[in-house]
Amino acid sequence: MLTVSMTVNGKQVSKEVEPRTLLVQFLREQLGLTGTHVGCDTSQCGACVVHLDGTSVKACTLLAAQAEGAEVTTIEGLAQNGELHPMQAAFKEHHGLQCGFCTPGMVMSAVDLLKHNADPSDREIREWLQGNICRCTGYHNIVKAIQAAAQTMRG
């Protein structure tokens, strides 16, 4: 067992874990943050995307120990003071989700995209989302939602 400490959604946490514990297991099982999902075992689907020091990562591809000392933001930490983040609001308004399973990862990826590119084209959005699989929406409304959020966030 080893002790890992990090900041998750603004809160300092410290837990004993088995060395092989993945970050996604740490979040779901140790911290009860079940908004981060597991959709595959080959690092392909993106249901597990969280932010590590402000950058999107697949939490199934990282050991919890690798996040030692980091700032982690999960989907639970995105809304501030009960207000949906503009990306969350846009997904709702444009029906960018159906079953909701891919959604946390999609939203976290999309937020990171806009950090890199505040005004992406549809093509750029679609290419950025290659690492996030959605089986429900056909992506149409996801692209629309991200465009709408980008516009809101550009002000």
Add this chain to the structure above:
Amino acid sequence: MPDSGVGDRLARREDKRFLTGKGRYTDDINRHGQAYAYFLRSPVAHARLKSVDTAAAESAPGVIAVFTGKDMEADGVGSLPCGWVVTDRHGNPHKAPPHFPLVRDKARYVGDHVAMVIAESLGQAKDAADLIELDFEELPAVVDIMKARGSGQIHDDAPENLCYDWELGDSAAVDEAFAKAAHVTKLDLVNNRLVPNAMEPRAAIGEWDPGTEEYTVYSTSQNPHLLRLILCAFVLNLPESKVRVIAPDVGGGFGSKIFAYAEETACTWASKKIGGRPVKWTADRGEAFLSDAHGRDHVTHCELALDADGRFLGMKVDTTANMGAYLSSFATSVPTYLYATLLAGQYTTPVIYANVKAVFTNTAPVDAYRGAGRPEATYVVERLVEVEARETGKDPAELRRLNFIKPDQFPYQTPVALQYDIGDYEPSLDKALEMIDYKGFGQRKAESEAKGKLRGIGLSAYIEACGIAPSAVVGSLGAGVGLWESATVRFNATGTVSVMTGSHSHGQGHETTFAQVVAEKLGIPYDNVEIVHGDTGRIPMGMGTYGSRSLAVGGSAIVKACDKIIEKSKKIAAHLMEASEADIEFKDGQFTVAGTDKSKAMAEIAFTAYVPHNYPEGVEPGLDETAFYDPLNFTYPAGVHVAEVEIDPDTGITTIADWVAVDDFGNVINPLIVEGQVHGGIAQGVGQALIENTVYDRETGQLLTGSYMDYAMPRADNFPSFRVETTVSACTHNPLGVKGCGEAGAIAAPAALMNAITDALGVEIDMPATPEKVWRAAQSRLQQAAE
């Protein structure tokens, strides 16, 4: 009611919990004291088990129990049933070999369940499973469905690996029609096998309470009541009153979560065996690939005969369908009653004959996947029509128009059993052609060619039968269940309403759509209506969600329950206003006495019903009504999809340049949600046609496409944006006039896309049109042109 009634593009109320990470899926649930299950699966496709030695595993650290088929057999555990009996050409029922949750004599596919290990942690369960020693005699694997009948037998009671040889239609009449034909088009088609791949893997928790002797099952199910029925009546022999099945938030299903599987059965059974500790199992993606029921997998020869004017004279279809190693819950109905009955499409083809042979192979069970039989039927009909047009030099759109059933021909009796109540096909065709600028295609093709690219356009005029029904009819065709739906509408004393529905939402947005229906119907605020689903402990009865049935059947049950509420409320209103019941009118949530200004609001009536101090004689207190709705017929959504593609002959890459869909779903409650359903359906259909394919090794039966590294899932950059419109011919026999929209895209899309791709290439290829296949076809065409 502002913007929250029928027809409004209301954003979904369920989204907030999903968007903030507060959804509650089965794997998010942890029960006090739970243990973890892991299944040891067969590493080979076909083997006779000699022994399963679990001694070492049982004494491994953290292990609570190890179970095999022998333990289940000793405990009287039954077989997972197939709920639809298909009667073959000779009047015999289909072969229904036993399907035990844990195998007893033989393993019949890679992934078949050999043993179950329960431990304190998942890691310990997996480690212990490695210690189980299997001794088996490997048998030759039956993989190729066209060779299945001549291969070694998988089940003792299914000679030639034949499940059934079934037919529909008048074969002699079809032969006669073909004898008179001016032209016959013949096609050989493969409908490729797919893995449904809902993003949430299946999961279950079984829990037995030693005090009350009740079981609670948490499961990723599309139909919790049906799962309860199967668990109780067929597999575990329990009273339904002692079993509660909860299907909480479910992350997509597409059919694969309709069925009762080995794993939830085993977890439920095992919880009692280990003294009542909850037993949890969650599939990893690899297990999902191996053991979720797959979809499609047909090989078909089909022919369409035309007269000299281009009218369809008759159709012949010969299909071999793969059932996999065992019959999944509804497997037998898919290539028969959900397939051959749709072969008339939107056309007046007067005679049709279909012969379907279903065979067993050493592969995972195959069952309903989004569209279930109807995509396969549409693929046959719409590929035939398109190729026929090409062969006879006719415009494919006009050939379709000529043969459409005309509006004045409804109700229309097809030669393949169904009677379409209503439809109007030309407006959808016209709108689709206009949207895609059909006339301008030649110009666009020339522009593509100038860049060295190939361009093609393809149509698909599909029909589907949704809201599967009526119970008496499906019963006479072999269904083992009724296909009604139930709803309870309960006013609470303070005026809020709880609606308990037997439909189950796993992405469809029922919590929003159904609330819109109820708010409009009862004239109360949308926010006062709560939709409850997915729990046999809270909902009286239900048949679940599949076959685009929720609104047409479940929604109709809700409307019927609302009608009962209004009827009773009128009695109470009449009493309160001292009027005769016959004079009470109800509109927009107000009961009024005709010709007066007296009125009472719905909420006041509800309050009176629970505080009945001044109350009509003979009327029971309370305002809580349940209704069951058994439809009179299927509903028949139909429409036209057009795909336009550009192919790079140097790389074989197909780019979807444009996609238009015009669908007639009858009345639409929430257009935002309906469009989303169409988008998602198209994406799955495009996935099938372009990249998805399930491949088993022909010799060994190993699954070669068992992960997202090998099975190509459609991603955002595979698609353009879709242009989606609707036309409306309201369903004539349900109170909402709705037809269903969940499967249309998946039904229409493969034919549209393959028609476009083969139009561009000028040669036939099978799905999926992977770059390699397309490149080879394009190169051979170029070579031919050069010679």
